[in-house]
Amino acid sequence: MSRKMKHQVLEGLTIERIASEGKCVAHYEGKVVFVSQVAPGDVVDVRVTKGRSSFLEGDVIHIQHYSPDREEPFCSHFGVCGGCKWQHISYPLQLSYKRQQVIDQFQRIAKVPIPEVQPIIGAASSTYYRNKLDYTFSNNRWLTKEEIDSGETFERSALGFHVPKRFDKIVDIQHCYLQEGISNEVRNSLRSFALAEAISFYDIVKQTGILRNLIIRNTLTTETMVIVQFGEDNAEAIEKVMSFLKTNFPQITSLLYVVNLKKNETFHDLDVITYSGRDHIEEEMEGLRFxxxxxxxxQTNPAQAQRLYEVAREFAGLTGEEVVYDLYTGTGTIASFVARQAKEVIGIEYVEAAIEDAKLNAEINGLTNTRFYAGDMKDMFTAEFIQQHARPDVVITDPPRAGMHADVVQTLLDLEAPKIVYVSCNPGTQARDVALLAEKYDVTAIQPVDMFPQTYHVENVVLLTKKSPSA
Incomplete structure (x- = not known):
């Protein structure tokens, strides 16, 4: 029955609440209907795009009544580029929904007793908070319906973001509200210069063209890094582009480029050439330099990253006498952040280059009580590793969205450290792991932190304390 409903229009659905991944929920004849880009309280007409026996998914084709909780999106690209999907919802309400998302995940998945989830720590600024953006050059700009219907010919070159679920289509971004400083000016000026100089934009399908990717990174210390990826090793074009950026934007402290002839935009295995300035930028947090x-x-939101790390350190309750293990340490930011309050910090991370960065940052900051090791977490964090090093009093773990490997969870259970501080960007997988750890640990504190305003993503910190023998 449900498959036959595909393309059917359901009229007058009342949007009830926000569910996981930012989708909203309505009901139709006893079925749950998931709808995107709406707000609780909207009354909408929905065209069904997917049908299953237990639920439907659909797109809004008309809004009959707007929710009083709606706000006018501030970005002209809202709904197309795929970013900032919650612009139409007030920020206080976003925070409320994110906290509820944490509660729902722990009630539905963890199914263990939990304390009251603390009010979410919101961001001081809900715009211009990111320190890194990746833009893609394309000769196949996404056209709006109005442009297509007009029958006119438009410039097809674009520099912007991928349209969701369309790897070959790019939204040409005029102004992005995610990154402050010279970010918008650099992007728009480079686009105009390249068009004027007839420097080709990349063809994502054919994988040809000179200009391929633009990365802009900045810091709270007002340093800026610009990386240009070129799809062809064209010395003349490379010099034109890099000279233009150096001349017109002296604020760039690190101007770099990459020649990438591969079939994807990743460049971790490629040489990065320093054209001007330093080969790095530096961020500061509590007097530490990174x-x-x-x-x-x-972390792409540096201001909120400090708040997140403060929560993790507070939960750890360090007195200066503890040995701390920092699992999934990355470049060692959490390890360095807590090192001054710990006896020793041991960090483990599977990316070897990240571990080298961690060692360098510790050295820059004069931290002599940190040690870092590279390797797959499930292979490194074992009973043998623990026997060779000091047993931890506190374990801080900050795994990727997929959560911790089952072997890592089992090692934690065998280890029986007094405290585990679990930092996660995915409360769902965090709740799954907590359910497994509940065999020996109680959840004693939960603190969500909003790292990504205008999106449904939420970071969450959980304190697990070892159960007493009588428990």
Whole structure:
């Protein structure tokens, strides 16, 4: 029955609430209907795009009544580029929904007793908070319905973001509200210069063209890194582009480029050429300096990253006598952040280049009580590893969205450290892992942090304390 409903229009559905991944929920004849780009309280007409026995998915084709909680999106690209999907919802309401998302995930998945989830720590600024943006050049700009219907001919070159689910289509971004500083000016000026100089934009399908990708990184210390990826090793064009950027934007402290002839935009295995300035930028947090190279990972919302790390450190309850393990340490930012309050910090990370960054950052900051090791977490974090090093009093773990490998969870259970501080960008997989750890641990504190305003993503910190023998 449900498959036959595909393309059917369901009229007058009342949007009830926000569910996981930002989709909203309505009901039709006993079925759950998931709808995107709406707000609770909207009354909408929906065209069904997917049908299953237990639920439907659909797109809004008409809004009969707007929710009083709606706000006018501030970005002209809203609904097309795929970013900032919650612009139409007030920021206080976004925070409320994100906190509820954490509660729902723990009730539905973890199914263990939990304390009251603390009010979410919101961002001081809900726009211009990112320190890194990746733009793609394309000769196949996404055209709006109005442009297509007009029958006119339009410039097809674009520099912007991928249309969701369309790898070959790029939205030409005029102004992005995610990154402050010279970011918008650099992007728009480079686009205009390239068009005037007839420097080809990349053909994503044919994989030809000179200009391929633009990455802009900045810091709270007002340093800026610009990386240009070229799809062809064209010395004349490369010199034109890089000279233009150097001359017109002296604020760029690190001007780099990459020649990438591969079939994807990743460049971690390629040489990065320093055209002007330094080969890195530096961020500061609580007096600590962190060197960020073109291949380095660093939290994309640095102001909120400090709040997140403060929560993790508070949950750890360090007195200066503890040995701390920092699992999935990345470039060692959390490890360095807590090192001054710990006896020793041992960080483990599978990306070897990240570990080298971690060691360098520790050295820059004069931290002599940190040690870092590279290797697959499930292979490194074992009973043998623990026997060779000091047993931890506190384990801080910040895994990727997929959560922790089952072997890592089992090692934590065998280890029985007094405290585990679990930092996660995915409360669903975090709740799954907590359910497994509940055999020996109680959840004693939960603190969500909003790292990504205008989106449904939420970061969450959980404190797990070892159960007493009588428990």
């Amino acid at each position: 060197r960020i190279g073109p291949k380095s990972f660093y």
